[in-house]
Amino acid sequence: MSEMPNSHQALLRIHHSLKGRLALLGVRSSSLLEKLPSGGMAMSEHAGHAGEMANFANWQVCFGYDDPDLKPANFDTVVVFLPKARAELDLRLALARWLSAAGATVILLGEKKEGIAGAVKQLKAIAPEATKIDSARHCQVWSAMGIEPLISFDLAEWxxxxxxxxxxxxxxxxxxxxxxxxxxxxxxxxxxxxxxxxxxxxxxxxxxxxxxxxxxxxxxxxxxxxxxxxxxxxxxxxxxxxxxxxxxxxxxxxxxxxxxxxxxxxxxxxxxxxxxxxxxxxxxxxxxxxxxxxxxxxxxxxxxxxxxxxxxxxxxxxxxxxxxxxxxxxxxxxxxxxxxxxxxxxxx
Missing domain, CATH: 3.40.50.150 (Vaccinia Virus protein VP39)
Structure with missing residues (x-):
């Protein structure tokens, strides 16, 4: 089981804020799912991480942005972990909006050394009212409530x-x-x-x-x-x-x-x-x-x-x-x- 990154540990600090149907985008450690037994959907674009998560009860695991099991307007809280490439964050945020039900909350978190400060600007471009709700483990956690959902998400357009x-x-x-x-x-x-x-x-x-x-x-x-x-x-x-x-x-x-x-x-x-x-x-x-x-x-x-x-x-x-x-x-x-x-x- 892979070691839990700081960003995943930072999420556990605010687990009480994860309301309703939960989606996690960019999961890098199966240990996180073990700590959140209520379940939800976890997506990773990394084949190894997706494979590690495959057998956790109450969790639906998706591999990549084109997984056929990704369903629109289906989640009340969508957590976006910061990817390594800044360009990928726009893609991940677009997927988050497509997965979000009406009135959903999108949470963005990542480490300072990963570039969370710049990533917040990308979040605020689509959610100007986003606010920082926690800082821990060298990470920042930002929340955007009532973000406007996307009607469609087609990876081919990217x-x-x-x-x-x-x-x-x-x-x-x-x-x-x-x-x-x-x-x-x-x-x-x-x-x-x-x-x-x-x-x-x-x-x-x-x-x-x-x-x-x-x-x-x-x-x-x-x-x-x-x-x-x-x-x-x-x-x-x-x-x-x-x-x-x-x-x-x-x-x-x-x-x-x-x-x-x-x-x-x-x-x-x-x-x-x-x-x-x-x-x-x-x-x-x-x-x-x-x-x-x-x-x-x-x-x-x-x-x-x-x-x-x-x-x-x-x-x-x-x-x-x-x-x-x-x-x-x-x-x-x-x-x-x-x-x-x-x-x-x-x-x-």
Whole structure:
């Protein structure tokens, strides 16, 4: 069970204010549901968190903003936890208004370091009378009563498209608020794609771990198509609902093939692949924690065929080479500069 964030603990301080039918948007710990046994609806866009919450009595759990079980005008109190990306807050507030019954209260909370001060401005843009009702655990808690509900909520209206280009090949990529590197080609992914052009994979079936909006799979198959080569089906895995939605849309527009799956890591993924490519999301800020990388590489070894290839890009200062050698097999550097290194390893 995941550790309870400060914002979730701050909500428990005002649990007496949670009247009527309750909805929680952006839950990051199943421990919160255990502390609120009266139940309600809990939504998370993170596959791992949604999975942890699945079996709590009295709680309906929804995964992502397009879950078919999300019903309009159905809740008297809607709690909005602050997302990491500021752009996603507008999306989350819109969902909150669509879920709100007449006269409902919307509660927004988050930590100071997460940017709650700026988030309050977004709340007041739709609820000028919003007031702060508590401060605790480095968090602020704001309440907006009688917020005007939204008649409709269509996630497709939030989707935007942008064109990325690499090695002379371009593809259209879908984007939604909160998705990684929306609107641009991430530097690490760009380097990884260049190595795929210079040193192609020799595989007809590839797994893209942390696929995001489906850039790698769509680009690779477009690159192969333009050269008259046989296309490699590229399956994608990502933990975030918006990424899965965008990857499927990107694939459809690009005419790419491959199955896109929501999963927190590879532990529950079945199958083996002759090649795995990835720009893994295991580094944040300047703190280096290799435990997630070790677990990931251990899982990769179970899903990579013997003599199969791992192609991975990472920040150059991270100690990936020794870990890849330990868990996968012989490794070489296909590209290296001050920012990024692309590794190729062959499974023993």
């Amino acid at each position: 989707m935007v498209w942008h064109r990325i280009e690499c090695a002379g090949v371009s593809v259209n990529v879908a984007g939604l608020p909160g998705i990684f590197s929306q609107g641009e080609l991430d530097g690490g992914t760009a380097i990884l794609l260049e190595t795929l052009a210079h040193t192609p994979l020799r595989s007809d079936h590839v797994l893209d771990f942390a696929c995001g909006a489906g850039v790698i799979g769509a680009w690779l198959q477009s690159w192969q198509r333009e050269r008259g080569e046989g296309q490699s089906a590229v399956d994608g895995v990502d933990v975030q609902s918006q990424a899965v939605i965008c990857a499927r849309a990107t694939y459809e527009r690009a005419g790419a093939t491959g199955k896109i799956t929501a999963s927190d890591g590879l532990a529950r993924i079945e199958g083996v692949w002759p090649a795995i490519v990835t720009n893994p999301p295991f580094h944040s800020g300047v703190k280096t924690d290799t435990s997630m990388t070790e677990n990931f590489l251990r899982d990769v070894s179970r899903h990579l065929k013997s003599r199969g290839e791992l192609r991975l890009v990472a920040n150059s200062f991270l100690p990936y080479e020794s870990l890849i050698k330990r868990f996968i097999g012989p490794v070489e550097r296909l590209y290296e500069d001050r920012r990024f290194t692309v590794y190729r390893a062959i499974r023993r």
